[in-house]
Amino acid sequence: MRLVSRGVRLGGRLPVLAAVATLALGAVVLSPGPATAAEPHHVFTPSLLAYTDSTTPDTAVFYPSGGDIPVGSWRDDAGTTHSSRIYVTFDVGGIYAGRLSRATLVGRESRANDCARTRATVAQATAAFTGESSWSHPPATVGKAVTATAEGSDCNSWRTTWDLTAALTKALGRGEHQLTTELRIPKRNEGDVSYGRWLETNEFRFEVELNNTAPLKPTRLFNANTDTPCGPAYFAGSEFSAHANMTDRDRDPYDELTAEMQFWPLADPSAVTPVDPGTSSGADGLNAVGQIPVASLTDGEYAWHARTYDQRAWSPWSDPCHFTVDRTKPAVAPTVASPEYPENPANPTGSTGTEGTFLFTSHGVADVVSFRYGDSQWTLYNQVAADQLGGAATIRWRPRDAGEQTLYVASVDRAGNSSPVRAYTFKVRDLTVNAWSTAQQPDPSGSGMAVTMRFSTQPGNGITTIAYRVDGGSEQLATVGADGVAEQVLTPLKGGEHQLSYVGRSASGEAGYQQETTFFVDDGPTITSDGVYPIEGSGGGVAVPGVFTVSPAVTQGATSVRWFDSVDNNPRVVPLAADGKAKITWTPTTAGWTYFWFTVEYADGSLSSYRSFSVTVN
Incomplete structure (x- = not known):
């Protein structure tokens, strides 16, 4: 056969034929508007729309959009008589046969050849309309033909319908996913032009209504979360979520479940306040979830309930779920x-x-x-x-x-x-004792340094005495005052690092934590300048001599002073004078910054701590 497409029919004249590459139209399922009890659950548009013509018996023509399409006999502008049949296919695979209530093919008539003639158009299911189908090779019919029902008294109906419930039931029972229907004038009148009619190509619809059972009354009511079932003693001080499980036995397919929620004070059940709920899914199915605005409520007893809507019918209201609003905080601290x-x-x-x-x-x-x-x-x-x-x-x-x-x-x-x-x-209570040096000065005996050691512990913890040893020597005791402090002068000590071990004891002899620390004794000499080169200052000049006086901190056994500088790092030794001091005359050879180091030598070969400083030669 040959398949052609016609454009939009204008002024009752047929345009020229044009070759096409495909037969099928895209199927569209229209979403229904606001639901009512009689609204179809599905509204389909054709996946294929075609008609055949007796004057071109091996050709099928289809209209993808616009204009109208003939059924029965008609004459063209040249006076040639044609006979046509319409074929319309819908994709129906998503329909659940167990809920099928009614299936209706809907068309819209644009004109009739003779309004005096009774409408005779019938619809009958057929096998699939394929690329081999035409007037001379029509698809086989299935089942019985059904007559048209028109709305309105005009001979041209804006809505003409055919009840295809039986045809769709059988098709779904055979496991088919498409339903093709032939529209024609019965054979006894098919050749009579006065019975011919025209249908608009863009107005074919297939409306499928499903049986509906109202949702069940919501159960599994929860306050705040799905771990807190409704009970007589739920108290709320701030906004919380109300949860209700929604169940619909015939939800399959496409029944969208929504919910309505409302709450009221038990003292005035007529003062109902609606809640705008959402939905959430979980292990137990679909839940309605609404927020109870506790912050806007006065203290008192309340209840809420919910019901489910499947877009066609409401469930009964759930049992009431009680809660008590208490936004009054405890007035006093515990x-x-x-x-x-x-x-x-x-x-x-x-x-x-x-x-x-x-x-x-x-x-x-x-x-x-x-x-x-x-x-x-x-x-x-x-x-x-x-x-x-x-x-x-x-x-x-x-x-x-x-x-x-x-x-x-x-x-x-x-x-x-x-x-x-x-x-x-x-x-x-804290029995820890801290120890640190607060002062160091030469011992009057000249044999070492006197170090003031402060011991500190928590006042009132019961420690009255600090027992301590220096460098493993004999145990010494220091009395702790009411402020938790004891000060002791350790003397005489040579320069360098020393070890201190100590522990706090109570009057009854209870000992705290034994602790150890180290401290450093600085026995470096004191150095003064005659003012030509101030210590950490600037003065003098190249070849200008200046004098530094070095006084040992520990005098016993001191013999000389050893020193060197950053210009000449070779140590130089100056004996101590009769007054126990050493005077060192320094004559710079270059201008700028110079760093010095000084230490005291003792008869036993030991050295004191170093003392260092810098001067700047002008």
């Missing part, structure tokens, strides 16, 4: 007490290794259910339940550090409202 760690004690107690028992009470607030606590008022992450409504709770808490510590506690009511925060401050 009380806190501990036998091991009393609040603000005169002397510290316990230790970082000792847990304490802390008792929290609601301080008379009747609806407290728990307490939150932590070591910062912004990190109350720990929680303990009260032993009864408005009751108390006991915890075990280990201090994080020694010294002054604070435990922060707030009570929480049934709605999650928190009380003011209670700051409970206590002091943790």
Whole structure:
């Protein structure tokens, strides 16, 4: 056969034929508008629209868009009589046969050859319309032909329908995914031009209505989350989510489930407030989720319920789910007490290794259910339940550090409202002793340096004495004052590094932590300038002499001074004079910066600590 396409029919005249490369039109499923009880669940547009013509028996013509298309007999402008049949195909594979209620082919008549003639157009299912189909080779018909039903009294109906429920039922039963229908005038009148009619090409539709069962009453109601089933004692202090499970036994296919939610005060059930819900899916199916605006509600008892809509029918309302709004915070902070760690004690107690028992009470607030606590008022992450409504709770808490510590506690009511925060401050005993040098000066004996050592510990911790040893020597004792401080002069000590071990002891002999540290004794000499070259300053000039006087800090056994500078790093030795000092005359050979190092030599070959400084020669 030969397949051609015709353009839009204008003024009742047929345009020329044009060769086409394909037969099928794209199928379109139209989304229905606002649903009503009689609305089809599916509205299809044709995937193929064609007609055959008795004057070209081996050719099929189809109209992709626009104009109208003939059925029955008609005459062209030249007076030639034609007979035509229309074939329209719809893709119906997505229809669920178990819910099929009615299937209707819809067309729109544009004109009739003779309005006096009764409409005779019939529709009948056929085999697929293929590239071999034509007037002389029509597809085989299937089932019975059905007559048209027109809306309106005009001989041209804006909506003409054919009931194809039986045809679609059989096609789906055979597992077919397309339904092709032939529109024709019965054979007894097919050759009579007065029975011919014209249908608009863009107005063919296939409307499929499915049986519908209303959704079930929502169940599995939850407050706040899907772990909190509805119960008689849900208290809310802030906005929370209401959850209801939605079920529709005949949801397949394409029944979109939505929900309606509303809440009301139990004191006035007529004061209903709607909630705009969304949906969420989970392991148990589809849930309606609505936010209850607690912040806008006064304290009191309320209830909410939900129902489901499948775009055609509503479910019954769910059972009411009760909740109580309580936005009133506990007015006072809880009380806190501990036998091991009393609040603000005169002397510290316990230790970082000792847990304490802390008792929290609601301080008379009747609806407290728990307490939150932590070591910062912004990190109350720990929680303990009260032993009864408005009751108390006991915890075990280990201090994080020694010294002054604070435990922060707030009570929480049934709605999650928190009380003011209670700051409970206590002091943790610390037996640590710190030691450091506060001063060093030459010992009057001249045999070493006198080092002032300060020992410090926590006031009130019970330590009264510091026992110490220097460089493994004999044990010495220092008395601790009320401020936790003891100062002791260690003498005489040679320059260099020394070891100090020490421990704090109480009056009863209890010892704290044995500790060790090192400290450095600086026995470097004192150096003065005659002013020509100020120390760490500038003066003099090239070939201008200046004098530095070196005085040993430790005099016993001192014999001489050894020194060198950054210009001449060869050590030079100057004996000490009768006054125990050495005068060194320095004459620079270059201008600019020079660095010096000085140390004292002793009869036993030892050296003092070095003393260094710089000068700038003008």
